[in-house]
Amino acid sequence: MKSFSIIGGVPLFGSVTASGSKNAALPIIFSTLVTRGVCRIGRVPDIGDVRVAIELISELGAKVRRVDGDLYVDTRHLTYRDHSADLCCMIRASTYLLGSSLAAFGRCKLPQSGGCNFSPRPIDMHLDAALAFGGERAGEYLTATKLKGAVISFPKPSVGATINALIMASVAEGETLIRGYAREPHVIALSDFLISAGADITFTDSFVRVVGRELHGGDVSVIPDMIEAGTYLTAGLITHGRVTVRGCDPKELSSYLDLLDRLGADVTVGSSSVTASLTGDPKPVAVTAEPYPGFPTDLQPIAAPLLSFAGGEIYDRVWQSRYGYLRALEPFGIRYSVTADTARIHPSVLHNADTAAPDLRGGMAAILTALMAKGESRVNSAETVLRGYEQPTEKLSYLGAHVTLSDP
Ligand code: UD1
Numbered sequence: 001m002k003s004f005s006i007i008g009g010v011p012l013f014g015s016v017t018a019s020g021s022k023n024a025a026l027p028i029i030f031s032t033l034v035t036r037g038v039c040r041i042g043r044v045p046d047i048g049d050v051r052v053a054i055e056l057i058s059e060l061g062a063k064v065r066r067v068d069g070d071l072y073v074d075t076r077h078l079t080y081r082d083h084s085a086d087l088c089c090m091i092r093a094s095t096y097l098l099g100s101s102l103a104a105f106g107r108c109k110l111p112q113s114g115g116c117n118f119s120p121r122p123i124d125m126h127l128d129a130a131l132a133f134g135g136e137r138a139g140e141y142l143t144a145t146k147l148k149g150a151v152i153s154f155p156k157p158s159v160g161a162t163i164n165a166l167i168m169a170s171v172a173e174g175e176t177l178i179r180g181y182a183r184e185p186h187v188i189a190l191s192d193f194l195i196s197a198g199a200d201i202t203f204t205d206s207f208v209r210v211v212g213r214e215l216h217g218g219d220v221s222v223i224p225d226m227i228e229a230g231t232y233l234t235a236g237l238i239t240h241g242r243v244t245v246r247g248c249d250p251k252e253l254s255s256y257l258d259l260l261d262r263l264g265a266d267v268t269v270g271s272s273s274v275t276a277s278l279t280g281d282p283k284p285v286a287v288t289a290e291p292y293p294g295f296p297t298d299l300q301p302i303a304a305p306l307l308s309f310a311g312g313e314i315y316d317r318v319w320q321s322r323y324g325y326l327r328a329l330e331p332f333g334i335r336y337s338v339t340a341d342t343a344r345i346h347p348s349v350l351h352n353a354d355t356a357a358p359d360l361r362g363g364m365a366a367i368l369t370a371l372m373a374k375g376e377s378r379v380n381s382a383e384t385v386l387r388g389y390e391q392p393t394e395k396l397s398y399l400g401a402h403v404t405l406s407d408p
Contacts, residue, residue: 002382004367004393007402008352009374011241014399015273018229018248019045019390020069020222023298024189027163028220029053030096031190032073033060033104034171035197037217041071044222048387049091049115056087056094060101075217080105089114091387092160098126098142099164102135103171108142115387116359119319125154125161133168133176149174149212157182157291162208163190169210170199178208184292185223185252193220226252227298228389231364233276235396237265238305238372242277243399250274255295259287259303263310282309289316301325301361305368307345308334314343325362328355332369332377352377357384364389371401 020043030053032039044050044066054064054071059081063074080101088094092115101108113123127137132150135142149172152165162182167190169176181187191201191208197218200211229248236243237260250257250269260267260276262285268275285307289297297318304314304326316322323343326336331353335346352375357363363385370377379385382405385392393405 001380002386002405002407004370004379004382004385005404005406006367006370006377006379007375008371008377009239010371010400010402011239012236012243012371012396012399012401013241015244015246016232016395016398017246018224019043021045021186021189021225021227022047022049022388023159023184023227024186025050025222026053026091026093027096027167027186027190028193028222029057029071029073030093030100031167031194032062032075032218033057033078033100034167035075035215035217037076037197039073039075039197039217040219041073041193042221043069044071045225045390047390048383049093052087052091053093056083056097059083059087078104080107082109083111085112088112091115092121095123095126095160096163096167098123098130099167102130102142102144103147103168106144106146110140110142116361118322118324118359118362123160125158126164129161129165130168133172147172147212149176149210151177152179154178154180156180159184159187162187166190166194166201166208166210170194170201170212171215172212174212176210176212178210179206181208182291185226185249189220189223193218196220224248226256227296227302227361229253229274230256230299231302231368231389232395232399233260233274234302234306235368235371235399235401237276237278238368240278241399242275244273244275246273248272248274255293256299259285259295263306282306284311286313287315289314289318291318297322298361301365302368304329304334304345304365305372308348308350308369308372311347312345314345315341325358325365328358328362328366329369331355332373334369351375354378354380356380357382360384360388364392367392367403371396
């Protein structure tokens with residue numbers, strides 16, 4: 001088990017470049033299975049979840065080559081086989097096999113996906129979509145002779161279910177309408193890839209219209225990771241430093257920048273960069289995590305250490321019980337209370353401590369808290385953080401943090 005050692009209380013200054021988005025790269029990688037040709041996917045982050053996704057599509061015959069940040073995926077000779085359950089259990093994104101394997105082979109063993117278990121994560125809407133396209137459930141398999149276009153109305157926006165529906169619709173026979181779809185930038189990024197592979201996808205305010213086609217190899221560059229960008233901006237703020245994130249899309253960060261504004265931070269926005277620092281006393285703030293363009297649920301654990309200055313409230317409307325990570329911050333002296341669906345963070349005096357990453361974003365929240373607290377801290381289960389952050393030790397060290405990764 002790897003762990004991060006952190007000597008906190010050091011202000012972080014400088015700039016880092018955002019990596020490609022984990023949540024955009026993963027669906028694109030799985031969706032290559034419905035193309036036939038050679039796909040190029042640029043700016044793919046070298047992180048644990050991506051490595052597992054590559055292994056999963058390689059099991060199905062995809063030939064994958066990484067050249068610097070680009071991934072080349074040759075899907076000309078795919079063959080169905082049941083995926084390895086142990087690989088599937090490592091990442092949540094293995095749920096995308098449901099749509100991509102069913103569409104590519106007419107068969108899919110229902111994936112037992114893993115990833116962060118901060119809340120029950122149902123897949124009923126993914127299954128309903130597969131059945132609407134003509135899939136049939138047979139024990140632990142979904143099968144279909146030919147997927148047919150369908151009208152799908154999701155009762156609430158689900159990133160995962162929208163992604164599976166888009167993948168299936170792209171190659172299903174005829175027209176599909178998807179209502180109640182999720183509008184996250186990673187959903188649009190997946191569509192851009194599918195369109196580059198020949199898909200016919202049109203977004204309107206109330207639905208997505210897809211006309212099925214045979215897809216060739218696609219070519220796209222992964223969008224910058226807005227969650228990672230928010231993470232490094234936060235690292236600068238909580239240490240009373242000043243960090244610039246370059247190569248990001250400030251528009252996608254607007255709900256987070258609004259939080260910084262209400263907190264009293266000094267924020268400078270460029271065309272593809274953001275700089276933030278805290279000059280005055282931070283104010284208490286409330287955060288509501290909501291589907292895009294609302295505040296991203298993945299950034300609420302990252303915001304929690306910021307709220308420990310002056311206190312604040314977190315209400316997550318996407319995952320109502322996503323507050324378990326606060327237990328991992330308790331050893332540092334973070335004071336909080338959780339009632340029904342709201343977490344209250346109280347002004348806290350922090351000290352160094354040892355803890356373990358409870359999940360990906362909760363693990364990064366622990367690293368951020370350790371960066372605030374004077375003295376040496378340890379965050380165990382570092383692999384959990386490395387699943388979704390590219391070179392966090394290097395990036396934080398570059399900003400002046402005293403962070404090392406050890407492998408005892
Ligand atoms: C969600 C986030 C995504 C984030 C990811 C990891 C949103 C809308 N989605 O994506 O941005 O990257 O978590 O933190 O912010 N649901 C069902 N049935 C289903 C699928 C989902 O009821 O079949 C519910 C979930 O319980 C949840 C909501 O829909 O309350 C959103 O889930 P969904 O968007 O599918 O989650 P992820 O795709 O995992």
